[in-house]
Amino acid sequence: MSVLEQVWEHLDHFAQQNQEINGTFVAMLDAPPTALEFLRMVHQGRPVLIKNAVKDWPAMQKWTNAYFRRVMGKETITVACTPDGRADAVKVDDKTGKRYFCTPFERQMTFDAFLDILEDSGTDPQSLVHYVSLQNGSMTSEFYSLMPDIVREVDWCSEALGSSPDAVNFWFGDERSVTTMHKDPYENCYAVLRGQKTFVLIPPTEAMYLHEQAFPPATYEQDPVHNHTLRLKPLEDSEPVPWIELDPTNPDLSRFPQFSKAKPLTVTVQQGDMLYLPAMWFHQVHQQGEDGVIAVNYWYDIDYQNPLYTTFPNTTSSDPRTKTATLTTVDGQDEYQDCLPCRLVGATALTGLGAYAWLEARKVRRLPGRTGTVAALGLTGAVAFGAGIYRLTM
Numbered sequence: 001m002s003v004l005e006q007v008w009e010h011l012d013h014f015a016q017q018n019q020e021i022n023g024t025f026v027a028m029l030d031a032p033p034t035a036l037e038f039l040r041m042v043h044q045g046r047p048v049l050i051k052n053a054v055k056d057w058p059a060m061q062k063w064t065n066a067y068f069r070r071v072m073g074k075e076t077i078t079v080a081c082t083p084d085g086r087a088d089a090v091k092v093d094d095k096t097g098k099r100y101f102c103t104p105f106e107r108q109m110t111f112d113a114f115l116d117i118l119e120d121s122g123t124d125p126q127s128l129v130h131y132v133s134l135q136n137g138s139m140t141s142e143f144y145s146l147m148p149d150i151v152r153e154v155d156w157c158s159e160a161l162g163s164s165p166d167a168v169n170f171w172f173g174d175e176r177s178v179t180t181m182h183k184d185p186y187e188n189c190y191a192v193l194r195g196q197k198t199f200v201l202i203p204p205t206e207a208m209y210l211h212e213q214a215f216p217p218a219t220y221e222q223d224p225v226h227n228h229t230l231r232l233k234p235l236e237d238s239e240p241v242p243w244i245e246l247d248p249t250n251p252d253l254s255r256f257p258q259f260s261k262a263k264p265l266t267v268t269v270q271q272g273d274m275l276y277l278p279a280m281w282f283h284q285v286h287q288q289g290e291d292g293v294i295a296v297n298y299w300y301d302i303d304y305q306n307p308l309y310t311t312f313p314n315t316t317s318s319d320p321r322t323k324t325a326t327l328t329t330v331d332g333q334d335e336y337q338d339c340l341p342c343r344l345v346g347a348t349a350l351t352g353l354g355a356y357a358w359l360e361a362r363k364v365r366r367l368p369g370r371t372g373t374v375a376a377l378g379l380t381g382a383v384a385f386g387a388g389i390y391r392l393t394m
Ligand SMILES: O=C(O)CCC(=O)C(=O)O
Pocket: 171, 178, 179, 184, 188, 190, 197, 283, 285, 295, 297
C-alpha cells in the first residue's frame, strides 16, 4: 500500500469513527446558553440549534418592509445578482465548456429598489436573482441604521471566546438564493429573523469526501448588448480558488464518488432561532419564506493557537470575500495580516502619540536645564511615530 493510500485509509477511519460516535444529530437548546455552557459547545465543535435565542430583539417586531423603507429606503446598498441564485459557485462557461469559480455581479441600488424587486420577484421568472449577502461586516457598514434593533455582539459568545465579533453580516433574499457548500474560519452565531433557513452541514473530518478542487476565478458582468442579462467574465491574472462543486442535496455520485461516504446533517433554523455553526464546518444554505428571508450573523475569529487549526491545510476561508484578518503565506511562512480599519486605528493612535511627544519636546527645549527631558520626549516621539508607521504594515 502506498503512503498516500495509507494516509487516505487513516483519514477515512477517522471520519467513519466520528460518524459512529456522533451520528447526524444536531443538539438543541430551548434558550440561550451561559458563557460556560457555550464554551463547552465550542470545545465539542458540533453545531447546536438554539431555540428562541433572538425572540426579544426589537428587530423581531420592527423589521417589516415598510420600516426598512422608512428608516433607510433611500440609502445605497450592495446586492449580489446572479442568473440562478448561486452567488459564489462553480459555473461552466457556455462558450468554452471550462469550469470557473464565479462571483456575483454586485449592483449598487437603494434599499427601496431592492425591496421593489423582492416584492415583485414572483412576476418575472426570467429576472435575475438578487440577494443582500455582502459580507465583511455589512451590518456595521451598509446597514448601520438598523443596528439599534439587534445586539452588537452575542454576549455569552463574546464572554466565552474573550473577544468581540470580527464581522456582523446582514442577509436578505428569497428562496431562489442558495449558498453553495463552503467553510469559513469563524465561529458563527447565525440568527434568523424572518422566514427560515436550512443548513446542510458536513464536519471537517469529512473534507476529503467533498472533492474540493481549485478553479480559475471569474465574475458575472452585465452583458453590454442585453444589459438585463449577465455573462461570465474570466479573471485572467487571479489565483485559482479552492471550491466544492457538488450539491449535497442532489450529488452526482458518478463524478463525486467519495461523497457516498459522507453523512450530512440537516438543520432548519426558524425565525427567532440561532444556529451555532462551528468554524471549519462545511455548509450549504437554502432559505424559505413567502415574504423573503432575513438573517444576521456574528462571525468570531477562531483561535489560531489551537494546533488543530494551525495545522489545517487550508485554514483561511475558501471564500475570497469573507476575510477581515487572514493568514497568508509569504515565502513559505505564515504571516498575520490584520484588517485595514484595525491597522488605521492603531497607526493613528501611535503616530498621534509620537507627534504629541515631539511637540512637547520642542516646548520644553526653551526651558533651561531640561536637556534630559527634551531627549526623552524626542526619543519617545520618534519611537511612537515609527511604531505607528510600522503598525500600518502589520
Ligand atoms: O445565509 C446564507 O446564505 C449563507 C450563510 C453563510 O454561508 C455563513 O454564515 O457563513
